[in-house]
Every structure is written in C-alpha cells, then in structure tokens.
Amino acid sequence: MKKIRIFLVFIAITLIFFLTNNVSAAEETTRLLYQDITINEDGSITVKEAAWLNGEYNGRLRDIDFENTYATTFTGIYSNFAGNTNIYNGTSMKDIKVYDISQENFHSMSDIGNAENTYKEVNSASNGKYGVYELTQKTYGTDFKIYCPDNKNKVICIEYTITDAVVVHNDVAELYWNVLGERFEEDVQDFQVLIHLPGEDSDVRIWSHGPLTGENKILNSETLYFTDTNVNSYTPETVRVMFNKELVPLATKKSNVDGRENILRYEQMMADTANSERENAKLELENEASQAVLDLEENPRIYYYNTALELVNQLDEQSEQKQNFLDRIEKTKDLVNENWKQNLQYSLESLEYDNYAFLTRSRLEDFKEEIEEGFDEEVKEEYLKIYKDLEEILKVKEAGLRKGFTIFVIIINSMIGVFAIYKLIKIIHERHQFKGQYYRDFPTEDNPNVLEYLMKRKSTNIGFSATILNLINKKIISYEQIPNSKDITLILLDDKYTGTSAEAVVLNVLFKMVGNDKKCKIKDLKNYGKGTYNARRLINKINEFKKVTKEEVGYKEYFKENWGTIAYIIFATINYMISLCMAFGVFYGLSNCGLQVLGYLLGISVINIIYLVIGSKEKNRTSKGKETYSKWLAHKRFLEDFSKFDEKDLPEITLWEKYLVTATVLGCADKVEKRMKMYITDTSQVDTNLLIYQSINLNLTRELNRSVQSAISNSTSSISSSSYSSGGGFGGGSSGGGGRRRPEAAVEVVSKINLKYRD
Numbered sequence: 142m143k144k145i146r147i148f149l150v151f152i153a154i155t156l157i158f159f160l161t162n163n164v165s166a167a168e169e170t171t172r173l174l175y176q177d178i179t180i181n182e183d184g185s186i187t188v189k190e191a192a193w194l195n196g197e198y199n200g201r202l203r204d205i206d207f208e209n210t211y212a213t214t215f216t217g218i219y220s221n222f223a224g225n226t227n228i229y230n231g232t233s234m235k236d237i238k239v240y241d242i243s244q245e246n247f248h249s250m251s252d253i254g255n256a257e258n259t260y261k262e263v264n265s266a267s268n269g270k271y272g273v274y275e276l277t278q279k280t281y282g283t284d285f286k287i288y289c290p291d292n293k294n295k296v297i298c299i300e301y302t303i304t305d306a307v308v309v310h311n312d313v314a315e316l317y318w319n320v321l322g323e324r325f326e327e328d329v330q331d332f333q334v335l336i337h338l339p340g341e342d343s344d345v346r347i348w349s350h351g352p353l354t355g356e357n358k359i360l361n362s363e364t365l366y367f368t369d370t371n372v373n374s375y376t377p378e379t380v381r382v383m384f385n386k387e388l389v390p391l392a393t394k395k396s397n398v399d400g401r402e403n404i405l406r407y408e409q410m411m412a413d414t415a416n417s418e419r420e421n422a423k424l425e426l427e428n429e430a431s432q433a434v435l436d437l438e439e440n441p442r443i444y445y446y447n448t449a450l451e452l453v454n455q456l457d458e459q460s461e462q463k464q465n466f467l468d469r470i471e472k473t474k475d476l477v478n479e480n481w482k483q484n485l486q487y488s489l490e491s492l493e494y495d496n497y498a499f500l501t502r503s504r505l506e507d508f509k510e511e512i513e514e515g516f517d518e519e520v521k522e523e524y525l526k527i528y529k530d531l532e533e534i535l536k537v538k539e540a541g542l543r544k545g546f547t548i549f550v551i552i553i554n555s556m557i558g559v560f561a562i563y564k565l566i567k568i569i570h571e572r573h574q575f576k577g578q579y580y581r582d583f584p585t586e587d588n589p590n591v592l593e594y595l596m597k598r599k600s601t602n603i604g605f606s607a608t609i610l611n612l613i614n615k616k617i618i619s620y621e622q623i624p625n626s627k628d629i630t631l632i633l634l635d636d637k638y639t640g641t642s643a644e645a646v647v648l649n650v651l652f653k654m655v656g657n658d659k660k661c662k663i664k665d666l667k668n669y670g671k672g673t674y675n676a677r678r679l680i681n682k683i684n685e686f687k688k689v690t691k692e693e694v695g696y697k698e699y700f701k702e703n704w705g706t707i708a709y710i711i712f713a714t715i716n717y718m719i720s721l722c723m724a725f726g727v728f729y730g731l732s733n734c735g736l737q738v739l740g741y742l743l744g745i746s747v748i749n750i751i752y753l754v755i756g757s758k759e760k761n762r763t764s765k766g767k768e769t770y771s772k773w774l775a776h777k778r779f780l781e782d783f784s785k786f787d788e789k790d791l792p793e794i795t796l797w798e799k800y801l802v803t804a805t806v807l808g809c810a811d812k813v814e815k816r817m818k819m820y821i822t823d824t825s826q827v828d829t830n831l832l833i834y835q836s837i838n839l840n841l842t843r844e845l846n847r848s849v850q851s852a853i854s855n856s857t858s859s860i861s862s863s864s865y866s867s868g869g870g871f872g873g874g875s876s877g878g879g880g881r882r883r884p885e886a887a888v889e890v891v892s893k894i895n896l897k898y899r900d
Contacts, residue, residue: 170195173331176320177253180382182339184307184392186316187236189253191298193244199268200289200297204324206282207231207303217398222407224350224379228396229317232305234283239274241295250335253298260287307392310400314386320367321351321378328374334367342385346870348408351378353415353422355875369875381408383870405869411876419874426455427462434466441476443484443514474516481515485524492531500535554748557716561755568755571762574771579779583799584772587697589806590643590690595699595770596807598760600687607805608647608686612640614798618651623662633659642689650682699766710753717749777807 177189192201208230215221215228240256263273270288277284289297307316320334338345341362349357355369355378367380383404386392433449453466488508492500505528512524587595589607594600609631612618617640619632633652636659639645651661655669670676694700762770780800804813 170328170330173333174329175250175253176334177250177337178318178320178334179337180307180316180339180389181302182389182391184309184389184394185302185304186306186318187300187302189298189300191242191247191253191296193247193296194291196291198291201285201287203285203287203299204282205234205285205301206322207234207306208281210281215396217396219403219406222400222403224317224381228308228394231303234301234303236300236302237276237283238300239285239287240298240300241289241293242298244294244296247296250333256298305394307389307394308400309386309389309392309395310398311396312386312399313383313401313404314389314392315384315400315404316382317379319377319379321372321376323375323377325376326374329372330370332369332372332378334380336365336367336380336382338363338384339388342388344385346383347872348381348411348870349379349875350381350411351875352376353419353875356873357875358872378875408870408876412873415874415876423457426452427460430456430466431462434469437470437473437477441473441480443477443481446470446473446477447514478515478517482517482520485511485520489524489527497534497538500531500538502535502539505531505535550745553716554745557713558748561751565755571767572771572774574768575775577775579782580772580775581779583803584769584776588641588643589802590686591693591697592773592803593806594690594694595766596773598700600690602683603806604690605647605683605686607802608643609651610802610805612644612647614802628662628664631656631661631663641693643686643693646682646686646689650679654678654682698763699769701761701763713749713753717745773807776803777809780804780807780813781809
C-alpha cells in the first residue's frame with residue numbers, strides 16, 4: 142500500500158501541474174481600486190474603498206494595518222518628517238462596513254457609497270458563500286476575508302474609520318497615509334484616491350510617493366486627487382496632505398513642533414530627485430530609440446522596424462530627435478516590406494515541406510505572428526487566407542495523432558488489464574482454498590502478530606495490542622480494575638516467561654519502559670508518547686516489534702518473494718508515465734485540446750489506480766500460506782456470524798477470550814463482543830472476569846493505538862510617462878520611494894492589501 146500511496150501522490154501532482162499550467166486561470170490583476178478618504182475634525186479618516194476584480198475568485202482578502210510596527214520614535218528632528226516615525230501611526234479601526242455594488246451600476250468614484258447589499262460578519266464560512274465576511278483583529282490592524290464569488294458580478298466595498306491618522310504640528314496639520322501598501326499582491330490597472338478636507342483651505346498642499354507614473358492635483362480648496370495606472374504588485378503608494386490645522390480642532394495627536402518648513406524641505410528634495418530620474422529616463426529612452434533606428438538601418442527587417450517605431454513613438458513631442466528618427470524609419474519601409482514578404486514565403490515553404498511533416502500548432506502560430514507583424518495590409522490578407530488553409534490541414538493531422546494515441550493507450554492498457562484480471566482471479570481463488578463456509582476451530586496456533594501479518598502482509602499497532610491480549614489469555618499477564626476509575630492496571634504474573642521475540646518486546650514496553658514493579662497502567666501507556674524522548678523510545682520499540690514479527694513469519698514459510706507484485710507495480714507505473722508523455726507530446730499546444738488532455742489523464746489515472754489496487758491485493762503467499770489464509774477467512778466468517786448460531790452451537794465459554802484476541806486481529810471484535818454480552822445476559826451466566834476482559838479488549842486496543850499515534854505525532858513535531866513633480870505641493874507627479882520606509886527585514890506595512898483568494 143505504501144507503493145500505491147506514492148503512486149497516487151505522483152498522479153495528484155501530475156494532474157495539479159496540468160491544471161495549473163494548461164487550463165486557463167484567472168488573470169492576476171485588479172481592474173480598478175478606488176478610495177474615497179474623508180478627513181474628520183477629530184483627526185480620524187473615514188475610508189470608503191471599492192475593488193472591481195478580474196478573473197475567477199471566491200471573494201476578496203484585504204489586510205489593513207494602521208500601525209507601522211517598525212516605525213522609529215518621533216523626536217521632532219528634520220529626518221522624522223520622512224514618514225517613518227510612530228507619530229504617523231493610527232490608533233485603531235472602527236465603524237467597519239462591508240457591502241457591494243452591481244458592476245453595471247458602478248461608473249465612477251461617486252458611486253462608492255451606493256451600497257446595494259450589506260454583508261454580515263460571521264466567524265467562518267466556506268468558498269462559494271455570498272454576502273458574509275470574516276474579521277481577524279490585530280493590535281496593528283484588521284484582516285478581512287470577504288465572500289463574494291465572481292459570478293455575482295459585484296464591486297466589493299469596504300468602509301472603515303482610522304482614529305488619530307492626522308498629525309497636528311504647531312503651525313499646520315498633515316495626513317501622511319499609505320493608500321496602497323507594499324504587500325498588495327496583484328497588479329492594479331486603475332488606481333484612484335479622492336481626499337476631502339473638513340473645510341476649505343486655499344493653501345492646501347498634496348504630494349505623493351511611489352512610481353513616477355503617479356499624478357496628484359488639487360481639484361479645489363476642499364478636494365484633492367491622486368491617480369496611477371498599471372501599478373505593479375507589492376508597490377507602495379503614499380499620499381501626503383498639508384493643510385490648515387484649524388480644520389481639525391478636535392484632533393489629539395500633536396507633535397509640539399513646527400512642521401511646515403520641514404515638510405516643504407523634504408518634499409522639495411523628493412520632487413527634485415524624481416524630476417531628475419524622469420529626465421534621465423527620457424535621455425535613456427532617446428538613446429535606446431537612436432540605437433534601434435541604427436539597428437533597423439543595418440538590418441531592414443520587420444522586427445527591427447517595429448521595435449524602432451515603438452520606441453520613437455514613446456518620445457515626447459518636444460524631443461528634438463523624434464521627427465528625425467521617424468524620417469529615417471520611413472526611408473527603410475519599402476526594403477523592410479520586401480524582406481518581410483520573402484521571409485513569409487520561406488516560412489510557408491518550410492511548413493509545406495515533405496507533405497506538411499513539420500506542420501505543428503506552435504510553428505503555425507509563429508507563422509501567424511510573422512504575418513501580423515507586417516504593415517502591408519494586402520499581403521497580410523493574402524497570407525492570412527493561407528494560414529486558415531494550413532489550420533484546416535493541421536486539424537486533420539491532429540485528429541490522426543489523437544486517434545493513434547488513443548489506439549496506443551487502449552492496446553497497452555488492455556494488455557495490463559488482462560494481467561490485472563488474471564491477478565484478480567488468483568486472488569479470488571486464494572480466498573476460497575478452504576471450501577467450507579465456516580472454520581470453527583483455530584486454524585493454527587499462531588500468535589496474533591503472526592496472524593495479522595499472514596492476513597495483511599504487514600504488521601501494525603493492532604498486532605501489538607492483540608499480543609498484549611494474548612498474553613493475558615495465556616495467564617502471563619493479569620489485570621485489575623482500579624477502584625472508582627475506568628483505568629485498568631496490567632500485572633506481570635510470570636517474569637521468567639520466555640516467549641517469542643515479539644512477546645519479549647511487548648513485555649519490555651509494558652513493564653520496563655512504561656510501568657515498573659511488574660505493573661503498568663493503561664493510562665500511563667496512553668500518555669507515554671507525549672514526551673519527545675519517550676516518543677522516540679516507543680516508536681523504536683514498535684518498529685522492533687514489526688521487525689521481529691516479520692522474522693517470525695519467515696520461519697512459517699507463509700510467503701514467497703514478492704517480485705511478481707513489484708514487477709506488476711513497476712509495469713503499471715511505466716505504463717502510466719508512457720501514456721502521460723504521449724498525451725503531452727501529442728496534445729500539448731494543439732488547438733482546443735485542453736479538456737481532451739485532461740480527460741485522457743483522468744481516464745489513464747483511474748485505470749492505473751484500479752490496476753495497482755488489484756496488484757496490491759496479491760500478497761504472494763505460498764501454497765501453505767494460501768491454505769492457512771483461506772481457513773482464517775472462514776474462521777472470520779464464523780466470528781462475524783456469531784450472533785446467528787443457536788446457544789447449543791456456540792463454542793465453550795472458556796474459549797471466548799481467545800476468540801476475542803483473534804477477532805481483534807481480524808477486525809470483527811465489536812460484533813463478537815456484542816454477541817458474547819447478549820449471551821451472558823440471556824443465560825444469567827455472568828462471569829465478572831469475562832466482562833472485565835471484554836472491556837479491556839476494545840478499550841485497550843483503542844488506548845494503545847492512541848498511544849502509538851500520539852508517540853508518532855510527538856516525534857514528528859520534535860524532529861521534525863508623467864507630469865513633473867511640484868515641489869510646492871500644488872499638484873504633479875509622484876516622487877520616488879513611497880510607503881513608510883523602515884529596515885529591509887520589515888514585512889508589515891501601514892496599509893497592505895491582498896485582493897483575491899482562490900480555491
């Protein structure tokens with residue numbers, strides 16, 4: 142079974158790889174993210190945020206941090222105004238609301254507050270739910286998990302208030318807020334922020350930090366605006382607003398220093414740096430365009446033509462060189478077009494060569510791209526018609542490949558299927574070596590650990606537990622019920638007993654490792670594996686028990702070498718891998734074949750799993766082993782049908798303890814015990830010792846299994862292009878940087894956003 146588990150894991154990984162690489166996934170972008178921020182008179186800010194998500198999703202994850210845990214202490218010096226000190230932290234988040242708006246009703250920023258469906262907070266929910274959300278409160282922020290599947294076609298909105306967001310200096314007030322955050326995990330196509338002051342201020346200033354593509358401006362004396370497009374994931378965007386402190390008379394967070402000159406000085410420095418970077422970027426672009434034109438003149442090919450034209454068109458209209466570059470490009474146009482047509486003809490001939498022997502989907506798509514690169518519309522139309530003809534030819538070729546692959550899969554899987562049927566017949570025949578329905582006596586005097594290995598060809602914790610029960614049956618161990626407790630104490634009666642190696646291991650565990658003075662409590666055995674050191678000792682003993690059990694079985698000559706099953710499993714695995722490679726080799730990249738490949742993979746996987754399950758059932762027993770195994774199966778049927786027999790047909794009550802031991806190994810102890818209790822009650826033959834023994838049987842087995850599992854668990858856990866910036870703050874492009882800067886090791890941010898979560 143271990144080999145089968147490994148194979149199943151391999152199949153699962155294969156299918157996951159296929160699904161994640163060949164089935165179209167959701168686009169990892171956000172169509173739009175709008176924020177409407179209102180500065181309140183008490184220094185708090187109320188944020189309304191709307192997100193229109195792309196692709197497939199179950200909802201939205203949104204993590205909002207109002208405190209930068211890595212911020213340094215504000216002392217009033219100039220460097221503190223860079224935004225990375227604790228005075229810019231908020232204090233708490235309150236007044237949380239979650240709602241949505243239909244996408245068809247959302248047109249602009251002004252639609253954010255038009256809630257259509259208000260969500261309900263829950264402790265937990267599952268994917269596919271709608272209209273609920275979960276909150277995880279932290280000392281520095283709040284995490285949202287909002288349930289709204291993509292098929293609802295909604296714009297998901299959050300509203301909340303951050304207290305103490307505004308800082309009041311002696312001369313001015315300011316809001317320095319990270320509106321996006323460096324932990325935002327997806328690209329944003331359209332990002333807009335609208336900021337409202339509590340009142341009018343004719344001298345209000347605004348700056349922004351982040352990508353140089355961001356722009357900010359003052360709409361009027363009460364309203365400010367910031368926007369950016371195609372913002373990459375993990376890119377912070379920070380907005381700073383300086384305004385009249387009289388607008389926030391109830392604000393309580395005060396710096397007790399003058400702020401205006403320090404803010405202007407810092408922002409002017411950032412703007413100068415950003416403008417310098419923009420100028421350098423323009424010069425670099427012009428150099429690249431110049432080189433591209435030179436490359437085109439030396440190599441008049443369509444690739445160089447398109448590259449040069451694209452770069453030159455990116456230059457500002459004020460560029461002195463732009464028109465010169467365009468004129469030089471135009472001079473190469475006829476020669477480029479002629480070379481392009483020659484290359485098209487060459488590509489066509491290579492596709493048609495040797496009766497389309499090299500015609501593949503990828504090469505045909507390359508040919509289409511080559512056609513579309515050109516600018517001669519008449520020639521493009523002609524070759525696109527040829528492309529469509531080739532596509533029809535390719536479809537016929539693909540159909541032939543699929544048919545050949547299907548025939549191959551059917552043949553090879555039919556071959557292994559015949560082998561599987563043969564094995565299945567052998568397994569059925571083995572189970573019926575003994576012709577009778579029941580075998581009342583014990584077929585052999587094998588100890589329970591050997592019996593378990595005979596039935597399963599492996600040793601488990603059940604065999605360990607049953608060995609203890611068998612030692613009780615042999616009177617090597619006794620037991621006593623602890624007064625006023627459900628716990629039971631095992632007592633070693635014969636410390637001179639020399640049994641099998643497996644029994645010696647069991648006795649060592651009970652009375653030397655766990656217990657002492659010839660006594661062992663079941664409760665102590667259960668709890669023994671909780672400590673790391675004891676867990677290791679117990680696991681080692683269990684492994685030793687399994688090892689000596691296998692050696693004892695070897696002396697019985699119940700099994701022969703397992704090479705047949707191993708070869709069968711290897712054959713099935715190779716068959717699966719060959720079929721897999723053929724599927725990818727034949728179908729990968731072909732048109733409209735994603736679901737077909739998935740169907741083949743699922744079919745092949747299911748068939749091979751069936752083959753492996755059948756193969757695992759054959760244990761390669763010898764003739765002696767088969768006969769003994771068949772008798773024990775008949776004995777198991779006898780135990781399972783125990784309740785069907787009349788009282789006069791039942792075995793002597795003195796044998797029942799031994800029946801319970803074998804029933805434990807054979808997996809039918811519950812049925813046997815139930816019938817025994819009924820019989821004792823019906824006949825008034827109450828045997829206290831037997832009832833206690835019955836209680837020990839299942840209770841002990843369960844407790845021992847729990848103990849071993851606890852030991853394993855404990856052991857595992859132990860071992861185991863933009864406008865220029867305005868330095869005055871009257872509007873312009875973003876300065877570089879962005880976010881509240883802190884040590885590189887920092888992983889938390891003031892406002893981090895994680896949008897979509899998947900299955």
